[in-house]
Amino acid sequence: MSRNILLGVCGGIAAYKSAELVRALQKQGMEVRVVMTKAAEEFVRPLTFASLTSHKVFTDLWDSKVEAEKAGFSIEHITQAQWADLLLIAPATANTMAKFAQGLADDFLSATYLATTAPVVFAPAMNVNMWNHPATQANLLALQQRGHRIVEPESGYLACGMTGSGRFPEIETIVESVLGQLQVQRNLAAETVLITAGGTREPIDPVRFLGNRSSGKMGYALAAAAQRRGARVILVTAPTALATPEGCEVVRVTTAAEMQAAVLAHLPEATAVIKAAAVADFRMKQAAATKLERKGSLTLELEPTDDIVRSVVEARRPGTLVIAFAAEMGRNLERAREKLLRKGADAIVVNDVAVEGLGFDSDRNAATLLTRVQSIDLPESSKRELAERILDEMLRLRALVPRTKAREALSV
Structure with missing residues (x-):
């Protein structure tokens, strides 16, 4: 059975890898739609994901609201929040995770996050010092305690020239986490x-x-x-x-x-x-x-x-x-x-x-x-x-x- 994956792409150099991630999810029989932050558009154009998914890419909360109201439909970020079986944020930046941890909702992706009841998976990617900063780690803990899954970043040579944790996780690792999260939901409900x-x-x-x-x-x-x-x-x-x-x-x-x-x-x-x-x-x-x-x-x-x-x-x-x-x-x-x-x-x-x-x-x-x-x-x-x-x-x-x-x- 097809599962609906709403992929949130944030503004980092790893955003280009999300195109490969879309294909990997589709190979698992999943239906993928994409939400991009404004910062993500500086690295990858929405047309890339629209071509891969054959769906509109959601980039602006206000345009989507106007279009939905004109067409007589419900507000788009609510519609997508209800459509998703799982919300995947990849790459997840320190800024986006901080917004989510604090419950801010000033763009399409953060508003959708607050509106969905689906499981949420984060695949962070950032500079090693940003990853290790106490504020980022506190936000990660808050998200994890909220029931969300964190796919740990890889360690190695980073785009900024530094070495350490912060590399975008392997595509296969992210897909396995998504599959696992969909399968393990409430598998301890009887315990x-x-x-x-x-x-x-x-x-x-x-x-x-x-x-x-x-x-x-x-x-x-x-x-x-x-x-x-x-x-x-x-x-x-x-x-x-x-x-x-x-x-x-x-x-x-x-x-x-x-x-x-x-x-x-x-x-x-x-x-x-x-x-x-x-x-x-x-x-x-x-x-x-x-x-x-x-x-x-x-x-x-x-x-x-x-x-x-x-x-x-x-x-x-x-x-x-x-x-x-x-x-x-x-x-x-x-x-x-x-x-x-x-x-x-x-x-x-x-x-x-x-x-x-x-x-x-x-x-x-x-x-x-x-x-x-x-x-x-x-x-x-x-x-x-x-x-x-x-x-x-x-x-x-x-x-x-x-x-x-x-x-x-x-x-x-």
């Missing part, structure tokens, strides 16, 4: 996914605590991705500096004990549990009632915290999936598999936190997902993309463990 995120804090005294470097970004990316796919998401989060993912039910905790209690309280509602939080392995045997004075050396008496994953496995209903996380120093898969078997989870995501630029505090990560019989490499990517891959693997596990059957089916 209630309980996700933990952030790093727990164990009090030493009223002002100090034992903690870790977890930013919570991986757990929050998983929550946003699962919600986008239609799942009911319960996010149990330790303290983070992150904005709450839209549409998720959030339970805030601080300590490992509080997290365990919250997880077990909501476990009867869950069909899948993803334990992405960095839970403290130890806590004070007895926290001080008042602030400790700095007088010489100090010895802390610690005791282990409870294994939350193990308690979830023991208390879960038949058919509830459990995916654990393991932060390792080095790629020690044997140690991770031993953890998987000891905890009784269905899968464990292993990431090497010793690799510079990945894992803690970073927006990027790489991992290996282990099941009892498989080892699946998850190459370096943004945590947004990695979250999608993990959910894809969760769906494969779901095929082995139906919600209505006992978990023993996994070993068959």
